[in-house]
Amino acid sequence: MINAQIALLRAGKPLEAFDTFFDANGVMYANDVVFATGAAQARQKQVPFFSSAVSIEGAITDLVISESLGQCAFRNKTTFVTKDSRAHQIDGLCWQLWQQGKVIEERYYDGDAMRARISAGVLANAEISSVIR
Numbered sequence: 001m002i003n004a005q006i007a008l009l010r011a012g013k014p015l016e017a018f019d020t021f022f023d024a025n026g027v028m029y030a031n032d033v034v035f036a037t038g039a040a041q042a043r044q045k046q047v048p049f050f051s052s053a054v055s056i057e058g059a060i061t062d063l064v065i066s067e068s069l070g071q072c073a074f075r076n077k078t079t080f081v082t083k084d085s086r087a088h089q090i091d092g093l094c095w096q097l098w099q100q101g102k103v104i105e106e107r108y109y110d111g112d113a114m115r116a117r118i119s120a121g122v123l124a125n126a127e128i129s130s131v132i133r
Contacts, residue, residue: 001101002065002072009078012056018043023102031113053080062123070098073122076108093117 001021008017018039028035028042036042050056059077066072073095081087093114097105109117 002098006060006063006074009060010058012058014056015047015050018046021103023104026102026104026106029107031109032107052082054083056080064123064125072096072098075123093122095122
């Protein structure tokens with residue numbers, strides 16, 4: 001399941017990946033602050049961001065997966081171009097907890113929070129959930 005989600009993200013289909021793999025009751029965090037509770041709220045907050053894009057070039061790197069713990073972490077360096085021809089570069093760390101084929105918790109980090117977790121080794125081993133929580 002994790003690899004199927006990554007394939008969609010790399011194909012520039014973030015909303016399809018979200019709709020397919022995010023649990024109805026999942027929780028999203030941005031730099032450890034609740035961003036959205038439940039898939040409906042999370043999607044509502046993300047749609048304006050992605051619907052402004054006329055093209056999305058998915059760039060997911062540094063993927064680590066712990067199947068035994070249902071965790072993965074990866075770097076998201078996706079680029080998207082908006083209707084006004086402006087290019088936007090994402091640079092973030094994503095950590096996910098999976099259960100029964102769905103993401104039940106997603107933590108996204110950018111800036112200093114991202115750099116701290118990468119320095120602590122989260123991309124070396126997805127099992128280091130203590131780096132995240």
